[in-house]
Amino acid sequence: MSRPDADAALVAAATARLASASGTGPAAAVAETVVVVADVVPPAFALGAVEFTLGLPEDLGRAWHRSFTRTLFLAGQPGTVVSRHPARHVAADASMSWHGxxxxxxxxxxxxxxxxxxxPRPAASVTRDLSVLVPGGPAGHVVEARMATAGVGVGDYLVHLHHLLGEATLRGLIRRGDTVRIGHAPHLDDPDSRAALEPGRADVVQTRITHDHADPGRLRLYGVLVSERRRS
Structure with missing residues (x-):
């Protein structure tokens, strides 16, 4: 795929994401989530992001989706913070807490x-391919995700992955009982990642596309998730 074609595919996929979020209901005040981070443990973070989203009441989930899963990451100790600011979800290892x-x-x-x-550390310094099982439902379905790491710091990695998993869960692409497998590559320019951007696959694909940190005038694919659930 040529660079102009790749750019056009990213624009189309990003536009589809905007339409998906805005289609969840009428405009409303921005809904923001806060994640308090004591330590970066990617498996605990990935599972926590999904469980937090699955636990949202429907109206809050819609409001957060319309706000494009806006999230603020703060450095702190969840065990101390939750005594004054109750959390909606705390990671199993207490490394992070979710509020809002x-x-x-x-x-x-x-x-x-x-x-x-x-x-600020490079994301590649803490990321390994991982797999998490979302508890609470019939097992069997596997969700495949990949994240880009080249030029990505740990903080930005958390932002990108949280958007990807949060929006996929709100859309029903991740459900209880699913296994979520997350792989990593410097860039997501492989044939499978490019194929996931095709409009005909939008109902089974979630993407994380935003401005390239190294070249803000261009878009970059930072994450892609595919959930081809068998229909009964």
Missing amino acids: PAQGDGLRDLSRLLRAFRG
């Missing part, structure tokens, strides 16, 4: 209490 989604100033006190989580 809330609209308006609902999480302002929490964001004032803690500093932003930066995570």
